[in-house]
Amino acid sequence: MGKALIIGCGGVASVAIHKCCQNSEVFEEICIASRTVSKCDALKEKLQGTTKTKITTAQVNADNVDELIALINEVKPDVVLNLALPYQDLTIMDACLATKTHYIDTANYEPEDTAKFEYSWQWAYREKFEEAGITALLGSGFDPGVTGVFSAYALKHEFDEINYIDILDCNGGDHGYPFATNFNPEINIREVSAKGSYWEDGHWVETEPMEIKREYNFEGVGEKDMYLLHHEEIESLALNIPGIKRIRFFMTFGQSYLTHLKCLENVGMTSIEPIMYEGKEIIPLQFLKAVLPDPASLGPRTKGKTNIGCIFQGKKDGKEKTYYLYNICDHEECYKEVGSQAVAYTTGVPAMIGAMMVMTGKWNKPGVHNIEEFDPDPFMDALNKWGLPWKETHTPVLVD
Ligand code: NDP
Numbered sequence: 365m366g367k368a369l370i371i372g373c374g375g376v377a378s379v380a381i382h383k384c385c386q387n388s389e390v391f392e393e394i395c396i397a398s399r400t401v402s403k404c405d406a407l408k409e410k411l412q413g414t415t416k417t418k419i420t421t422a423q424v425n426a427d428n429v430d431e432l433i434a435l436i437n438e439v440k441p442d443v444v445l446n447l448a449l450p451y452q453d454l455t456i457m458d459a460c461l462a463t464k465t466h467y468i469d470t471a472n473y474e475p476e477d478t479a480k481f482e483y484s485w486q487w488a489y490r491e492k493f494e495e496a497g498i499t500a501l502l503g504s505g506f507d508p509g510v511t512g513v514f515s516a517y518a519l520k521h522e523f524d525e526i527n528y529i530d531i532l533d534c535n536g537g538d539h540g541y542p543f544a545t546n547f548n549p550e551i552n553i554r555e556v557s558a559k560g561s562y563w564e565d566g567h568w569v570e571t572e573p574m575e576i577k578r579e580y581n582f583e584g585v586g587e588k589d590m591y592l593l594h595h596e597e598i599e600s601l602a603l604n605i606p607g608i609k610r611i612r613f614f615m616t617f618g619q620s621y622l623t624h625l626k627c628l629e630n631v632g633m634t635s636i637e638p639i640m641y642e643g644k645e646i647i648p649l650q651f652l653k654a655v656l657p658d659p660a661s662l663g664p665r666t667k668g669k670t671n672i673g674c675i676f677q678g679k680k681d682g683k684e685k686t687y688y689l690y691n692i693c694d695h696e697e698c699y700k701e702v703g704s705q706a707v708a709y710t711t712g713v714p715a716m717i718g719a720m721m722v723m724t725g726k727w728n729k730p731g732v733h734n735i736e737e738f739d740p741d742p743f744m745d746a747l748n749k750w751g752l753p754w755k756e757t758h759t760p761v762l763v764d
Contacts, residue, residue, distance in 0.1 A: 365390045366723045369441035369465075371426050371456060372448035373398035373407060375547055375660045375704060376470065376505070379712025380447055380719075381407055382702040383750060385415035390720050395439045397422040398448070426452040432459035443468060445719045447712075449551060450474040457489055457500060466498050468718045470505030470711055471551070472596045479554045479636060481596050483734070490732045500732040504718025505711040506672055506691075507533055507613070508597035510752070512736035513714075513743045514674045514689040515601055520740060522687045525607035526678035530763045531595065534616040536585030537668040537695045537706060543624035544657040546707035550649055553634050557625065561594040562612040563602045574622065578614060578763050582671040583755075584692040590614040600734035607678070614763065628652065659708065666695040666705040675760050688760030691752050701751070710752060717746045 368384060370377055373396055384391035394417055396404040404421035412419050424435050426448045436444065436459055446456045446469040453473035460467040473485045486502055493500050503509050511531050519526055535546060545552040560571035576592035595613035602611060628634050635648045673690025691710070698709035718735065721727035727738045735743075747754055 365392060366442040367391075367393040367395070367440070368443050368445050368719050368723065369395045369397060369436060369439050370445045370447060371397050371424065371452070372446065373400070373403040374447070375708040376711045376715065377447035378407060378660065379698075379702050379704045379708045380445065380715040382411065383713055383716035384719070385411050385417045385419070387716065387720065387750070388416035390724060391417050393418040393420070395420045395422055395441065397424040397435055399423070399425060427455055429455050429458045429462070432456060433462050436460070436463040436465055441465060443719050443723050445715060446470075447715060449548065451476045454485060457486065460498065460500070461489070461492055461496055464496050464498055466722045467500040468504050468715070468722060469502060470509060470715050472502065472508075474551075474554070477636065479558050481555070481558065481594060483596065483599055486732060494731040497730045499722055499727065499729055501718050501722055501727065501738075502732065502734050503597060503600070504714050504735055506714055507531060507595065508600070509711070509714040509718070509735055510672070510691065510747065511597055511674055512601065512734060513740045513747075514754070515605055515676070516736040516738070517740035517744055518674070518676045518687055518689060519605060523676065523678040523680050523685070526605050526676050527607060527609045528677040529601065529605070529608065529611045530675045531597070531611070531613045532580060532582070532590065532671075532673060532675065532690075532763070533614065534580070534582045534585055534588055534590065534671045535707060536582065536588065536616070537666045537670065539657075539662045539666040539705070541657055541662075541665075542620050544662060545659060546662065546705065547659050547711070549653040549656045549659070553625070553649060553652070554636065556593060556615070556617075557629055557634050558594055560592045561598075562592060562610065563598050563608070564610045574617075580614070580763060581761065582616075583690070584669045585671050588616040590616045597734075601736060604734060604736045612763075660704065663699045663703055663705045663708075666699070669694050670706045670710060672710060673754075675762060677762070686758065686760055686762065688757045689754055690756075691747070691754050693752065713750050713752050714747070717743055717750060720746065
């Protein structure tokens with residue numbers, strides 16, 4: 365049916381690419397383009413022969429708009445799926461605009477030198493994308509991503525008005541290392557060491573990092589400590605879910621992770637301020653990334669499950685009601701299927717589905733849109749079909 369250009373070839377991209385290859389009726393052709401082309405070639409080598417999808421590869425520096433434009437003009441994809449880092453979102457959006465090509469990503473733009481997590485930069489492209497007649501689908505991972513689709517689904521089918529959303533992200537997996545991150549360490553540590561915040565009564569409430577802690581008993585995992593974090597989908601859901609009073613995001617962390625993170629913070633290793641080292645400028649966090657285990661290498665070692673979902677409270681026909689939508693994903697099963705752990709899997713599958721929604725025209729809305737702005741039903745069906753079946757309950761245990 366069409367052709368996708370996938371930019372990036374790391375942990376998340378690898379899963380999305382496996383899934384595109386399983387879905388060759390839609391993804392007749394993919395081009396994998398990244399900074400290190402040998403990774404793209406190795407994945408192509410592994411997959412071709414197992415799929416009808418035609419695979420090509422290319423080298424690209426996604427910080428360079430002209431290079432991206434030249435690549436898009438050469439490949440002529442129907443969609444560009446951005447699975448590089450959040451730093452490249454704007455250059456890739458610029459290239460999509462110049463070539464009138466649809467755009468999909470899984471994380472909001474972040475300037476490399478400031479830990480600032482907001483959609484303002486990407487929302488500033490709304491009119492330009494609308495005028496160009498192309499769709500930008502923002503945040504098509506799990507969180508953001510499936511959490512937004514869950515919210516749209518709950519609003520469409522379960523509630524007249526949603527007042528409270530608690531997003532719970534639990535990773536009950538154990539990789540056996542004292543400290544490692546499940547996706548890109550630099551992006552992950554920037555996120556978890558930032559101040560926390562939640563949305564309440566029309567404004568942000570800021571907290572110290574990891575200040576708010578709760579315990580929750582997750583199906584498939586058990587009792588876990590979880591901490592309130594700022595997370596980007598709160599910003600878009602606050603706009604797109606009418607009647608909302610409060611949105612919070614909680615993520616589970618083990619004690620070993622928190623202890624290591626605290627030590628690393630205390631000695632300045634998580635800083636993004638450049639320092640001089642042996643006459644060369646380095647950024648401590650980037651150096652730390654270089655010495656930590658590559659998340660892609662965690663696949664064969666990780667055991668246990670993830671459980672990610674949203675608890676909604678609101679009203680239907682004048683009555684108060686609660687509703688919990690969630691997915692449980694098994695690290696070892698993911699590894700058996702695509703050679704990756706569940707955090708990459710739960711992001712890569714929705715990335716493929718988002719690209720499929722746009723490519724097949726099921727989701728086609730010129731402009732720049734967050735995922736909850738689209739009809740959730742075809743995406744929810746696709747989650748069941750492509751490896752992330754969801755569960756629901758109307759009697760969840762609430763966080764507080
Ligand atoms: P990785 O670090 O594993 O992969 C990033 C890839 O992008 C690498 O292949 C890297 O190339 C490539 N890349 C980086 N810079 C450039 C550049 N300038 N030009 C071309 N390619 C580049 O990251 P992950 O796979 O863990 O994460 C990918 C994205 O997914 C991130 O944006 C992350 O925030 C997002 N994410 C979203 C989640 C969600 O639920 N929404 C959850 C987890 C992650 P090289 O091999 O040379 O380093």
